[in-house]
Amino acid sequence: MKHASLLGLAPLALYLGAFTLVPVVSTLVLSFRTPEGQWGLGAFRALAAHYQFGDAVVNTLAITGLGLVMELSLGLAAAVALAGRFRGQGLVRVLLLIPLGVPTIVAASTMRYVFGMVGYLNEVLYRLGLLTLPIDWTGSRWLAVGTVALADAWKVTPLVMLILLAGLQAIPRELYEAARTDGAGPWQQFWRITLPLLRPALTMAFIIRGVDAFRIFALPLALVGRHLPVLSTFAYVEYLEYGNPHTSAASSALLLVMIVMTVGAYLRLAGSEEVVR
Amino acid sequence: MAVSMMQGCLAVVWSVLTIVLAVTGADAQPTVTITMRLAEAEWHVVRQEVLPRFEAVCNCRIRAIDIPPETLVQRLRAMQQAGRMEIDLFAQDNMRLRELVDTALAVPFTAEEGQAEEAIYPSLMAVGVSGGVRYFLPFRPNVQIAYYNAEKFAQYRLQPPRTWPELLAVARTFYEKEQIGRVLFTGAGGAPTTTQLYEWIVAAGGDPFDFAHPGTVDTFRFLAALRPYLSSESRRAKWNTTNEALAQEVAYLAQNWPFGVPLLVQEYGKTAIRTYSGWAGPVREAHVIGGDVLGIPVGAPHRQLALAFIRHLQSREVQTILVNRLGWASVRSDVEASVEAWLQPHVVAVGEALRHGIFRTNVSYWAAYERLVDEAVQRILWRHEAPDQVLPPLAARLATLREQQ
Numbered sequence: 001m002k003h004a005s006l007l008g009l010a011p012l013a014l015y016l017g018a019f020t021l022v023p024v025v026s027t028l029v030l031s032f033r034t035p036e037g038q039w040g041l042g043a044f045r046a047l048a049a050h051y052q053f054g055d056a057v058v059n060t061l062a063i064t065g066l067g068l069v070m071e072l073s074l075g076l077a078a079a080v081a082l083a084g085r086f087r088g089q090g091l092v093r094v095l096l097l098i099p100l101g102v103p104t105i106v107a108a109s110t111m112r113y114v115f116g117m118v119g120y121l122n123e124v125l126y127r128l129g130l131l132t133l134p135i136d137w138t139g140s141r142w143l144a145v146g147t148v149a150l151a152d153a154w155k156v157t158p159l160v161m162l163i164l165l166a167g168l169q170a171i172p173r174e175l176y177e178a179a180r181t182d183g184a185g186p187w188q189q190f191w192r193i194t195l196p197l198l199r200p201a202l203t204m205a206f207i208i209r210g211v212d213a214f215r216i217f218a219l220p221l222a223l224v225g226r227h228l229p230v231l232s233t234f235a236y237v238e239y240l241e242y243g244n245p246h247t248s249a250a251s252s253a254l255l256l257v258m259i260v261m262t263v264g265a266y267l268r269l270a271g272s273e274e275v276v277r
Numbered sequence: 278m279a280v281s282m283m284q285g286c287l288a289v290v291w292s293v294l295t296i297v298l299a300v301t302g303a304d305a306q307p308t309v310t311i312t313m314r315l316a317e318a319e320w321h322v323v324r325q326e327v328l329p330r331f332e333a334v335c336n337c338r339i340r341a342i343d344i345p346p347e348t349l350v351q352r353l354r355a356m357q358q359a360g361r362m363e364i365d366l367f368a369q370d371n372m373r374l375r376e377l378v379d380t381a382l383a384v385p386f387t388a389e390e391g392q393a394e395e396a397i398y399p400s401l402m403a404v405g406v407s408g409g410v411r412y413f414l415p416f417r418p419n420v421q422i423a424y425y426n427a428e429k430f431a432q433y434r435l436q437p438p439r440t441w442p443e444l445l446a447v448a449r450t451f452y453e454k455e456q457i458g459r460v461l462f463t464g465a466g467g468a469p470t471t472t473q474l475y476e477w478i479v480a481a482g483g484d485p486f487d488f489a490h491p492g493t494v495d496t497f498r499f500l501a502a503l504r505p506y507l508s509s510e511s512r513r514a515k516w517n518t519t520n521e522a523l524a525q526e527v528a529y530l531a532q533n534w535p536f537g538v539p540l541l542v543q544e545y546g547k548t549a550i551r552t553y554s555g556w557a558g559p560v561r562e563a564h565v566i567g568g569d570v571l572g573i574p575v576g577a578p579h580r581q582l583a584l585a586f587i588r589h590l591q592s593r594e595v596q597t598i599l600v601n602r603l604g605w606a607s608v609r610s611d612v613e614a615s616v617e618a619w620l621q622p623h624v625v626a627v628g629e630a631l632r633h634g635i636f637r638t639n640v641s642y643w644a645a646y647e648r649l650v651d652e653a654v655q656r657i658l659w660r661h662e663a664p665d666q667v668l669p670p671l672a673a674r675l676a677t678l679r680e681q682q
Contacts, residue, residue: 226466227659242645
């Protein structure tokens with residue numbers, strides 16, 4: 001019986017080994033090798049000296065942080081709104097989920113029409129009399145970071161909303177009824193019941209989206225270009241454009257470390273039992 | 278019964294053999310195999326309008342295949358080592374020729390074979406020669422020209438710039454009139470940026486592979502002076518997005534390859550877009566010539582037919598088709614009168630640019646060089662760092678690269 005269950009796990013183990021473990025280990029090995037085939041930290045030294053690498057790290061952190069704040073706030077608001085009952089709820093739910101089905105590269109192209117110099121956003125602001133000259137939404141660094149984070153939030157907030165909605169629906173209604181009987185208002189119910197009991201779902205949403213946000217790739221590349229480097233686009237350009245697999249691997253390895261550290265820190269703060277539960 | 282069955286089988290075998298011999302017999306048409314890297318629409322025109330004319334005249338069949346430029350050398354080498362060369366003629370990017378010569382995969386043309394018609398631009402003949410021997414012949418040149426929005430230029434009573442000071446003045450005027458930069462520099466990085474900068478450096482009398490050369494330093498200083506008046510789209514500008522910027526009137530002046538002409542005029546209906554060869558630097562006017570050249574591999578089975586096909590591709594008739602149907606730049610200076618009226622001014626612009634054409638030096642460290650150019654442009658243009666601070670360390674790294682090769 002034991003052997004049979006082990007045998008049943010073999011395809012999964014094989015899959016994980018071939019498509020996850022081997023590439024990750026190969027990348028790590030590559031990052032510690034020099035082009036001459038020696039072991040060393042040359043690739044990491046090259047990264048430290050690279051004029052764009054520091055920016056790539058900061059941009060990745062900023063987009064991830066800003067994006068997560070927007071996604072969790074908007075996702076929570078949408079989930080709370082959808083948790084109640086109202087007319088047209090099904091239609092609203094479908095409409096809110098549409099961005100999730102749009103491929104990222106299509107979303108990036110769409111966002112170019114929104115945030116371009118002659119894009120819809122500038123046009124709307126101009127017609128409202130709020131602008132006389134168009135704004136280049138991806139022109140300066142921090143504006144570009146905000147624009148990319150916003151575009152990413154538009155795309156993935158529905159996922160966060162779905163996770164949180166499932167969490168909300170798992171909270172027993174009786175708790176709210178008891179709170180109302182005791183005279184608790186909507187805000188008190190939200191802070192004392194909803195938010196604490198939603199912690200497992202929030203943790204799950206944070207981890208899923210956090211890992212994904214660190215790996216953001218197509219949006220910054222298509223929306224802004226190379227002058228807003230993030231770690232994944234940095235690794236891509238190093239590998240494909242400049243033919244430097246070692247610095248590309250080193251950059252990817254650091255991205256992996258950042259993801260592991262962030263998830264680890266959050267689990268430590270939020271409590272890993274939430275995930276286990 | 279058995280005898281009649283055997284006779285029946287023999288009759289079938291005989292019939293099959295007769296058919297096979299009829300198809301592949303000694304008197305069948307020879308098949309010439311060529312390889313080119315073309316887009317689907319380009320293949321359509323070549324297959325429909327270019328190949329049949331040659332097949333009819335030479336009584337042969339052309340088998341056209343598409344081997345990517347980056348794998349051509351390996352494929353030819355494999356065929357050579359197997360003692361079975363299947364390719365009679367190849368078209369290859371003019372930046373990927375060195376290895377074909379170094380590995381002796383390209384066979385030299387004799388002086389007679391290598392002679393070009395008078396109508397072929399002399400500047401295009403330079404690229405096919407190595408060590409005084411001709412290995413390649415021009416077929417499909419490409420050269421960057423300047424696109425401008427004639428309505429906007431007329432609105433502000435401006436003339437298309439012909440020199441660097443005029444370019445700066447035009448960029449400044451647009452900026453002052455509209456508070457937005459309208460001159461586009463292809464500053465997204467990679468090949469588009471390197472190509473544009475290469476010709477600017479040569480136009481300034483600089484050495485593109487020496488960042489300490491006074492002409493190269495002057496080019497970067499000029500870029501820094503131009504920066505405040507450049508369109509902000511310049512950060513993202515590549516060859517494809519340049520068309521978009523011109524079509525949407527985000528930019529009024531930009532350099533790009535001629536493929537944008539049919540796109541802008543026919544697809545976007547931007548009849549106000551005009552073209553000319555571009556501007557000169559402090560020393561000369563220079564435009565990088567891209568595109569493909571033709572070569573014959575070692576052991577090609579039909580060398581004479583391949584040579585005839587090269588002449589066919591270079592002929593006025595075929596070049597006119599390629600210009601009219603695909604908007605390609607022509608190797609010939611005499612197709613202008615034969616092209617459609619709306620295309621003629623653009624063909625003149627391309628011809629003028631080709632007269633000032635230059636070829637990029639084929640260096641084995643091109644990818645590393647491109648990385649240094651990207652860094653220089655990023656730091657000087659988009660991080661506003663001073664050229665005099667940025668260039669010296671990059672010049673040292675470039676010198677090291679040169680020495681290592």
